[in-house]
Amino acid sequence: MNNEIILESQNLRKEFGALIAVAGVNVKVGKNTIHSVIGPNGAGKTTFFNLLSGTLPPTSGRVIFKGKDITNVPVHQTIHLGIGRSFQITNLFPNLTALENVRLACQSLGKDSFRFFQSHKQFRKYEERAMEVLEEVGLGKRALSPAKTLPHGDQRKLELAMILAPNPEVLLLDEPTAGMAAEQVPELIDLIKKVHASGNKTIILVEHNMNVVMSISDRITVMHLGEVLAEGSPTEIAANETVQKAYLGELYSEQ
Ligand SMILES: Nc1ncnc2c1ncn2[C@@H]1O[C@H](COP(=O)(O)OP(=O)(O)O)[C@@H](O)[C@H]1O
């Protein structure tokens, strides 16, 4: 594994009024790694993702992407830089087809996204890219199905396709298996591994399923009450007593 850092948070902090959701977090994410962020509900994981992706501005601290300070770059621009993010809540247009959803994800990235009369050629280009990504996630045959008619597992794949559409270097995946039936989880995880293995992709993952986290991650950051409680390899985290006490023991026993 190389040691190049692609994304870094420096003393990143977010306050919501009196509540400190992210309390000065320092994390370095290695290029082409799968780096998971775990921690109990309310630990600040989603807020941390919102800060990394520019969805929310931090109260203080910095976000560095490929050596550049992107702290105050808003989310519609971080997408152009190569950072793609999912949302914990399903983010699809239910009445549009799978293909239309992905095409819109491509289109919103085009320079001409607010032009109503886009050229036919440009439209074809977006549609071809959308089809390519749908094939990649195994939804080629469902391209013309309205998103709302897809089983939940396929909807999560569709969301992944929408993130992949602009070919980002970094993917921020916030609980991609949330709400999925247990038997569907391995397929989505294999898909995430495949995306990672397809080259030059860094994946930052929030995931509750500890078996998934332990098997897929190169590195794990444990958050608790807005702070980093521990960081290390899966083996180190599994053996960390503080983590065991604060979090892991409880989680494993829930499964
Ligand atoms: N927009 C917001 N306004 C106020 N409080 C928020 C907001 N977003 C998150 N919080 C609070 O910040 C804390 C961290 O939340 P969150 O980042 O969603 O945690 P996690 O994803 O780890 O469950 C929680 O106490 C949550 O209620």
Ligand SMILES: [Mg+2]
């Ligand atoms: Mg969350």
